[in-house]
Amino acid sequence: PTMAHSKALLVLENFIGGKFVPCSSYIDSYNPSTGDVYCRVPDSGKEEVEAAVKAAKDAFPVWSSKSPFERSQILNKLADLIEHDLEAFAQAESKDQGKTITFARTVDIPRAVHNFRFFASSILHHVTECAEMPAMGCVHYTSRAPVGVAGLISPWNLPLYLLTWKIAPAIACGNTVVAKPSEMTSVTAWMMCKLLEKAGVPPGVVNIVFGTGAKAGEALVCHPDVPLISFTGSTLTAQRITEKSAPHCKRLSLELGGKNPAIIFDDADLNQCIPTTVRSSFANQGEICLCTSRIFVQRGIYSEFLKRFVAEAKKWKTGNPSDPTINVGALISKEHLEKVRNYVKKAQAEGARILCGEGVDPLALPPGNQKGYFMLPTVIAEVKDESCCMQEEIFGPVTCVVAFDTEEEVIERANGVKYGLAATVWSGNVGRVHRVAHRLQSGLVWTNCWLVRDLNLPFGGMKASGIGREGAKDSYEFFTEVKTITIKH
Numbered sequence: 001p002t003m004a005h006s007k008a009l010l011v012l013e014n015f016i017g018g019k020f021v022p023c024s025s026y027i028d029s030y031n032p033s034t035g036d037v038y039c040r041v042p043d044s045g046k047e048e049v050e051a052a053v054k055a056a057k058d059a060f061p062v063w064s065s066k067s068p069f070e071r072s073q074i075l076n077k078l079a080d081l082i083e084h085d086l087e088a089f090a091q092a093e094s095k096d097q098g099k100t101i102t103f104a105r106t107v108d109i110p111r112a113v114h115n116f117r118f119f120a121s122s123i124l125h126h127v128t129e130c131a132e133m134p135a136m137g138c139v140h141y142t143s144r145a146p147v148g149v150a151g152l153i154s155p156w157n158l159p160l161y162l163l164t165w166k167i168a169p170a171i172a173c174g175n176t177v178v179a180k181p182s183e184m185t186s187v188t189a190w191m192m193c194k195l196l197e198k199a200g201v202p203p204g205v206v207n208i209v210f211g212t213g214a215k216a217g218e219a220l221v222c223h224p225d226v227p228l229i230s231f232t233g234s235t236l237t238a239q240r241i242t243e244k245s246a247p248h249c250k251r252l253s254l255e256l257g258g259k260n261p262a263i264i265f266d267d268a269d270l271n272q273c274i275p276t277t278v279r280s281s282f283a284n285q286g287e288i289c290l291c292t293s294r295i296f297v298q299r300g301i302y303s304e305f306l307k308r309f310v311a312e313a314k315k316w317k318t319g320n321p322s323d324p325t326i327n328v329g330a331l332i333s334k335e336h337l338e339k340v341r342n343y344v345k346k347a348q349a350e351g352a353r354i355l356c357g358e359g360v361d362p363l364a365l366p367p368g369n370q371k372g373y374f375m376l377p378t379v380i381a382e383v384k385d386e387s388c389c390m391q392e393e394i395f396g397p398v399t400c401v402v403a404f405d406t407e408e409e410v411i412e413r414a415n416g417v418k419y420g421l422a423a424t425v426w427s428g429n430v431g432r433v434h435r436v437a438h439r440l441q442s443g444l445v446w447t448n449c450w451l452v453r454d455l456n457l458p459f460g461g462m463k464a465s466g467i468g469r470e471g472a473k474d475s476y477e478f479f480t481e482v483k484t485i486t487i488k489h
């Protein structure tokens with residue numbers, strides 16, 4: 001690039017001990033909707049992680065001894081500051097990630113604000129346990145203390161949303177943190193660093209080190225002074241993190257991928273079910289761990305469902321993410337787009353039918369977006385359960401629709417994958433809804449709705465979808481160490 005060109009690039013810096021620190025090397029970051037490099041992200045490694053962990057360790061004694069109320073006020077202030085800049089954050093998230101401006105404005109940034117407010121409030125309401133033993137003249141009680149420096153690693157699909165879902169509970173509990181966002185979506189985390197001082201977050205309490213997983217991420221996972229790692233990302237990376245952290249016996253929370261089924265019985269209210277299932281398949285370009293990617297429809301309504309579902313999917317407009325009327329933005333990267341497209345090709349080669357989208361319908365893009373990573377919402381039918389499209393996480397705007405006959409059969413088929421994150425059940429029969437929900441191997445089951453969340457309740461996956469849960473009580477337990485104390489009187 002020419003000097004003039006490189007000057008126009010946004011250059012991020014690490015945030016360590018309350019200061020922005022430049023890095024010796026940088027990674028290019030692309031705008032997925034244009035295919036242009038527009039930002040440089042620090043390519044941090046051991047040295048930067050070392051400095052950040054040291055800053056976090058130094059800040060721990062003072063921060064951990066503050067009262068929950070003091071910490072709560074600081075979290076609320078930070079929430080207010082992000083909310084004040086909501087539009088700027090939403091614009092940045094959309095540009096960096098490729099998601100639509102509408103999604104960033106209504107989901108990502110409001111949820112990041114809410115994460116801070118939620119944990120600012122919930123931290124005030126925990127009580128610990130107590131058990132009496134009168135015959136022994138003893139009383140036992142538990143106390144909970146922050147663990148120390150928390151290592152937080154987050155993915156690219158919901159950048160600020162998922163990062164703050166970890167930072168908020170970690171610091172509310174009195175830990176200090178070193179966080180590493182995805183190298184592909186680092187901008188909003190960097191913007192948030194600019195607000196920390198004004199919110200009253202002391203230097204060193206939140207440190208952000210930017211860079212790749214292999215370099216910066218692994219340095220954090222391997223650091224002996226980071227006793228706890230909260231990770232959201234792919235199952236493959238989680239395996240690597242588990243291996244690398246094993247010598248240190250680290251506490252791990254792992255929120256991983258999914259292959260989420262929707263089960264639609266013949267008594268379902270299709271007027272509700274169809275638009276919701278289109279949304280659960282294609283929201284955020286299908287790049288949400290909770291997105292539906294296997295739709296099981298009872299045979300009696302299968303053809304009607306398919307016809308109406310495809311018609312509804314075709315209403316979703318793909319294009320420039322900054323256009324507020326667009327429903328589907330750009331995928332995160334060229335490589336990811338290629339990977340998602342390949343799944344559609346494989347399905348076709350296996351004899352499945354592509355009912356709409358990729359390779360079937362024309363994709364018309366505005367002139368500025370011709371080199372962006374776009375793909376139409378794609379519906380695949382007549383695909384076999386053992387096909388990779390029905391077994392592997394695609395993480396794009398692709399969903400498979402298949403028919404089933406009985407309740408027993410569909411439960412077995414829905415459970416027949418390695419993942420177990422989220423499932424959706426559609427039926428007007430309340431008995432059946434409960435029966436099926438209990439038998440699904442899934443950390444979350446939504447019936448007759450999707451993505452309705454109360455942050456108080458546990459969130460997380462079974463099987464290859466994760467270990468541990470996050471939520472008001474669950475995150476509190478993860479980010480604190482419990483001690484049982486016995487007093488004899």
Ligand code: NAD
Binds near residue numbers: 181236255
């Ligand atoms: P990823 O595993 O490639 O990367 C996630 C993060 O881990 C990134 O910050 C990355 O830099 C880092 N990383 C990569 N290798 C590492 C290593 N060896 N050591 C330490 N850190 C490393 O995942 P992704 O592609 O960014 O995100 C998509 C995945 O995340 C999908 O599988 C999706 O289902 C999953 N996800 C799960 C949830 C959930 O709550 N269960 C939520 C969102 C996304």
